[in-house]
Amino acid sequence: MDFTPTEEQRAAGELAAEILDRSAEPWKALCEAGLVAAVEEIGLLGLVLLLEEAGRRTAEIPLAATCAYGLLPVAAHGTDEQRARLLPGLRDGSYIxxxxxxxxxxxxxxxxxxxxxxxxxxxxxxxxxxxxxxxxxxxxxxxxxxxxxxxxxxxxxxxxxxxxxxxxxxxxxxxxxxxxxxxxGAAYGELLARARTAFAGLQAGVCAGSLARAVAYTSVREQFGRPLSTNQGVLLRAADAHMDTEAIRVTAYEAAWRFDNHLPAASHALTAAWWASEGGKRVVHAGQHLHGGIGADLEHPVHRHFLWGRQLDAYLGGGAEVLAELGVLLGAPDTEEAV
Missing domain, CATH: 2.40.110.10 (Butyryl-CoA Dehydrogenase, subunit A, domain 2)
Structure with a gap:
């Protein structure tokens, strides 16, 4: 099993990062660059990479929703007439x-x-x-x-x-x-699992952005004549946040890769959602805490990551709810996962 992104998927992520950094109208620019339409080709793993970049920047764009609830389900489950009528607007951004x-x-x-x-x-x-x-x-x-x-x-x-x-x-x-x-009737379960994977990818980016800000801040902020990052407590908190972030990213990648390769992925999507909920909550709290008092400033960039991380935790259902659903799935006898 190798869920390493392809060259095309990585190129799409890099282009998304460039657009999100320089464009005043990022949603319009992403659509004009063909990145939304490209999701049909680069698959769910490609979408996860795009959403990582959006999450790093807490970009207020409906990319996850439009692709997870529009472009991908219409392409997968729509009739010929529905695809002809709806996909052009979803691809070019005229439909959200x-x-x-x-x-x-x-x-x-x-x-x-x-x-x-x-x-x-x-x-x-x-x-x-x-x-x-x-x-x-x-x-x-x-x-x-x-x-x-x-x-x-x-x-x-x-x-x-x-x-x-x-x-x-x-x-x-x-x-x-x-x-x-x-x-x-089979479309609902599949769509829900795909959407959970997509939003887990968004959370991976939110957490990576929060951690990057915390690392940058603690590397230059001095206390008692030395940077905060040299304190063992700070190092351990940041290391734990890094491990949680990587767990979110890797589980989202694996679930997306399995979907793209038509392999059973229901439990993998729930695993990614659990990490995104539980681990994501820990990471954005750590990011804010490592900024000290200014982390609570509503205008500080790291506070946006905190708010997004908590929102995604709630939206994914909360760790306990997701874990309970995963337990039911794994404990069901003679039950095969949905693709």
């Missing part, structure tokens, strides 16, 4: 997608030749700037209940919601709202 995840017991009912959705999602990231939203909803009843994916334009007048990180979130309320199905 998000997902109403995790599943919150929305219901879908067949109506005529279409479907209508009813349900409430308290917090949907990037909903205020999105043009379309992917919604999981239950169909059928009792033992015949199946969670399917539905695609619809973002309703007008969504209610803004404040989140820890500035993710342009809003509350989504559906009341008999028309929607079109995307894929079959």
């Amino acid at each position: 997608a998000t997902g109403a995840f995790p599943h919150r017991s929305a219901r879908a009912v067949a109506s005529g030749d279409g479907w209508r959705l009813t349900g409430t999602f308290p917090v949907v990231p990037w909903l205020r700037v999105a043009t379309h939203v992917l919604v999981p909803a239950d169909t059928g009843a009792g033992t015949d209940t199946v969670t399917r994916l539905f695609w619809l334009p973002v309703p007008a007048g969504v209610e803004p919601v404040d989140t820890t990180a500035p993710w342009a979130a809003a509350r989504l309320v559906l009341d008999g709202t028309p929607a079109e199905p995307l894929g079959d």
